[in-house]
Amino acid sequence: MTTVTSPVRAARGPRPSVPAVPARVRRSSLRKRLELTLLLGPALLLFAGFVLVPIGIAAFYSLFNWNGFGALDDFVGFDNYADAFTGSVFQGAIGHNLIIAGLSIVVQLPLSIGLALLLNRKLRGRAVLRALVFAPYVLSEAITAVIWLLMLQPGGFMDQLLKGVGLGGLIHQWVADPGLVLYTLFAVITWKYIGFGIILLLAGLQGVPAELREAAALDGASAWQTTRHVVLPLLGPTIRIWVFLSVIGSLQLFDLVWIMTLGGPANASTTMATYLIDHGFKRYEFGFGSAVAVILFVICFVFALLYQRFALRRDTEGALTRMVG
Amino acid sequence: MFVKRRIPVLAALAAVVPLALAACSGGSDTAAQPSGPVTLTWWHNGTTDPLKGIWEQVVADYHQAHPDVTIKAQPLQNEEFPTKIPLALQSNDPPDVYQAWGGGEMASQVTSGKVADISDATKPWISGAGKLAADWQADGKQYGVPFEQHIVGFWYRKDLFTQAGVTTPPSTMDELNTAVAKLKTAGLAPIAVGGKDRWPDAFYYNYFAVRECSSDVLKQSVKAVKLEDPCWTKAGQDLKSFLATQPFQTGFAGTAAQQGAGSSAGLVANGKAAMELQGDWEPGTMSSLTDDEQLDSKIGWFPFPAVPGGAGDPAAALAGGDGFSCTTRASKACADFLQYLGSEPVQTKIAAAGAGLPVNTAAAKSLKTDTLKTVFDYGQKAPYLQMYFDKAFPTAVGAALNDAVANLFAGQGTPEGIVTAVNQAAAGNK
Numbered sequence: 001m002t003t004v005t006s007p008v009r010a011a012r013g014p015r016p017s018v019p020a021v022p023a024r025v026r027r028s029s030l031r032k033r034l035e036l037t038l039l040l041g042p043a044l045l046l047f048a049g050f051v052l053v054p055i056g057i058a059a060f061y062s063l064f065n066w067n068g069f070g071a072l073d074d075f076v077g078f079d080n081y082a083d084a085f086t087g088s089v090f091q092g093a094i095g096h097n098l099i100i101a102g103l104s105i106v107v108q109l110p111l112s113i114g115l116a117l118l119l120n121r122k123l124r125g126r127a128v129l130r131a132l133v134f135a136p137y138v139l140s141e142a143i144t145a146v147i148w149l150l151m152l153q154p155g156g157f158m159d160q161l162l163k164g165v166g167l168g169g170l171i172h173q174w175v176a177d178p179g180l181v182l183y184t185l186f187a188v189i190t191w192k193y194i195g196f197g198i199i200l201l202l203a204g205l206q207g208v209p210a211e212l213r214e215a216a217a218l219d220g221a222s223a224w225q226t227t228r229h230v231v232l233p234l235l236g237p238t239i240r241i242w243v244f245l246s247v248i249g250s251l252q253l254f255d256l257v258w259i260m261t262l263g264g265p266a267n268a269s270t271t272m273a274t275y276l277i278d279h280g281f282k283r284y285e286f287g288f289g290s291a292v293a294v295i296l297f298v299i300c301f302v303f304a305l306l307y308q309r310f311a312l313r314r315d316t317e318g319a320l321t322r323m324v325g
Numbered sequence: 326m327f328v329k330r331r332i333p334v335l336a337a338l339a340a341v342v343p344l345a346l347a348a349c350s351g352g353s354d355t356a357a358q359p360s361g362p363v364t365l366t367w368w369h370n371g372t373t374d375p376l377k378g379i380w381e382q383v384v385a386d387y388h389q390a391h392p393d394v395t396i397k398a399q400p401l402q403n404e405e406f407p408t409k410i411p412l413a414l415q416s417n418d419p420p421d422v423y424q425a426w427g428g429g430e431m432a433s434q435v436t437s438g439k440v441a442d443i444s445d446a447t448k449p450w451i452s453g454a455g456k457l458a459a460d461w462q463a464d465g466k467q468y469g470v471p472f473e474q475h476i477v478g479f480w481y482r483k484d485l486f487t488q489a490g491v492t493t494p495p496s497t498m499d500e501l502n503t504a505v506a507k508l509k510t511a512g513l514a515p516i517a518v519g520g521k522d523r524w525p526d527a528f529y530y531n532y533f534a535v536r537e538c539s540s541d542v543l544k545q546s547v548k549a550v551k552l553e554d555p556c557w558t559k560a561g562q563d564l565k566s567f568l569a570t571q572p573f574q575t576g577f578a579g580t581a582a583q584q585g586a587g588s589s590a591g592l593v594a595n596g597k598a599a600m601e602l603q604g605d606w607e608p609g610t611m612s613s614l615t616d617d618e619q620l621d622s623k624i625g626w627f628p629f630p631a632v633p634g635g636a637g638d639p640a641a642a643l644a645g646g647d648g649f650s651c652t653t654r655a656s657k658a659c660a661d662f663l664q665y666l667g668s669e670p671v672q673t674k675i676a677a678a679g680a681g682l683p684v685n686t687a688a689a690k691s692l693k694t695d696t697l698k699t700v701f702d703y704g705q706k707a708p709y710l711q712m713y714f715d716k717a718f719p720t721a722v723g724a725a726l727n728d729a730v731a732n733l734f735a736g737q738g739t740p741e742g743i744v745t746a747v748n749q750a751a752a753g754n755k
Binding site: 286 | 578
């Protein structure tokens with residue numbers, strides 16, 4: 001607060017008796033407005049044109065039964081929303097998104113933290129290991145999906161590998177078994193995104209002062225105690241951001257699923273986004289598809305707001321909450 | 326201040342959108358046809374050879390023969406059409422000629438008011454485009470013309486059939502079941518199916534329906550978008566019993582139809598499976614998925630077997646085609662161009678390059694292999710060609726049918742469930 005107001009006060013301060021001050025203030029505030037307009041204007045215009053307006057249009061379309069051609073003349077109110085929520089496939093899709101989000105937090109987070117702690121130690125070949133772990137994240141989702149699809153084919157690389165190490169009994173129909181396919185996809189997602197979590201957490205670990213660890217060690221804390229009570233709490237902001245990104249990513253999951261399974265078999269891996277494309281575009285149900293898009297948007301938006309409000313607030317406090325004044 | 330200044334912009338945008346919508350939804354009146362030189366924009370899916378080269382040649386040849394007409398071709402990926410066509414038909418500047426697959430999808434596109442009724446322009450020559458041209462009609466009006474036709478049937482490997490002791494291609498379901506059993510005993514995957522893509526699954530249900538239902542029932546049901554005759558359920562039951570024999574490769578529910586050596590086409594091409602129910606495009610797809618130069622000689626074709634007791638003609642065929650529709654701006658020039666695409670020189674190029682089965686019978690003699698000639702003749706002799714249902718029905722209904730059949734393949738749902746799914750989708754339920 002003080003940092004924001006002090007320049008103004010400083011500008012006003014030194015020459016209180018000069019009558020021209022009000023004009024200067026006016027000019028400086030005009031200049032400030034001009035700067036704001038110039039700097040923010042284009043971005044806001046783009047944001048409005050390519051984000052806000054399309055959202056509004058989608059919300060408008062979602063109230064119609066519309067096949068994408070001709071006039072919007074079949075107003076159905078909220079029927080599309082009711083149809084989506086009562087349909088078993090869409091319910092399943094929401095469930096699949098939630099399972100992926102839940103699994104990410106339960107499985108990927110501990111795994112990322114563990115690996116980040118390992119890679120933060122001084123060990124031979126650390127740079128190479130870090131690069132290796134991060135490599136999958138650099139691949140596009142499409143390429144990841146194609147690579148894994150090839151490896152997971154019946155009799156493909158994965159099956160051969162399992163057979164080769166004597167675990168032939170573990171061979172499954174990875175993408176063809178409706179009971180298994182979602183977990184197969186989750187494993188691939190983990191492979192791809194674990195590197196991102198690790199890099200994020202490694203960056204967070206650099207922010208943990210060595211003095212604190214030393215002090216803990218001097219006080220007789222074991223390595224585990226130091227990690228648990230000193231390092232992890234200080235990683236809190238990083239972990240909270242990771243959880244946020246991970247949940248949003250899980251809710252919007254599309255590319256990987258679309259390429260590997262198209263949401264099948266028998267809708268066992270349908271996500272909200274694949275359902276949206278399947279019904280909106282492939283079936284020419286643009287009104288209904290818009291309703292699904294709005295639902296997906298609202299779910300993500302509400303989650304983001306709540307998460308910002310309750311989980312991220314202490315991390316962003318001061319940075320976001322006070323500047324505005 | 327900046328907030329104040331932006332508000333008018335937002336308001337302006339908000340005001341523009343409904344205007345744009347209004348502009349998009351109106352304008353179905355047929356404008357006067359342009360006179361003098363005309364440029365036709367042409368959206369087709371020939372992004373790869375042989376079609377790519379053929380269309381380039383067609384553009385050049387047509388301009389030479391008709392100096393007044395310039396064709397601006399724009400190849401698009403096949404998968405882009407479902408998203409780009411609706412947007413284009415909402416705009417004021419749709420392509421003049423665009424690839425269309427007839428049936429219910431085309432009927433949906435017609436409701437945009439931008440697709441031209443070319444009944445009058447095509448009347449003199451449409452009979453030359455074959456029986457299939459009827460599938461490019463909606464409400465009795467011609468909205469497009471096919472340039473190639475597709476016939477679905479079983480593609481099989483002669484070498485694997487011999488290996489398993491199957492001497493003649495099966496002509497009844499019993500014989501097919503016996504062949505499947507023999508192939509299994511020989512340790513071979515009898516049939517490959519691209520279950521991931523769903524439409525290959527649907528071919529089985531489609532064909533069982535064509536065998537179980539009379540052509541009158543088929544026509545009437547497609548027209549009414551309602552499955553009422555018990556033959557539709559019977560087709561589902563036939564499919565269920567067939568699935569119970571487990572004729573497909575391991576993990577078929579996750580297999581793609583056409584991508585990579587592990588796809589169903591790739592499995593047959595590389596001798597990992599003995600047969601596949603697919604369209605006439607199969608040899609072309611297979612040859613790109615294997616190094617086997619002798620593939621054509623190893624591959625044979627037989628029609629979908631007869632189903633005992635079925636009301637359908639055992640010679641009726643499941644079919645479809647690729648075609649083009651015109652939009653209203655230059656529909657006359659477009660129709661003339663479509664006539665050229667159906668002419669013998671172009672049709673011969675298509676047939677000779679193995680791009681597809683020609684619609685023009687005069688071009689059939691140029692087909693690359695005897696097998697393809699067999700397929701073509703089967704289509705010619707068929708008393709009835711049923712367009713694949715996912716294309717014949719409105720898109721939402723067709724997709725619901727494919728999904729329901731794919732569920733049955735995955736061991737879920739019932740034969741009755743397929744009929745219910747179609748009727749529900751037709752009633753507008755999601």
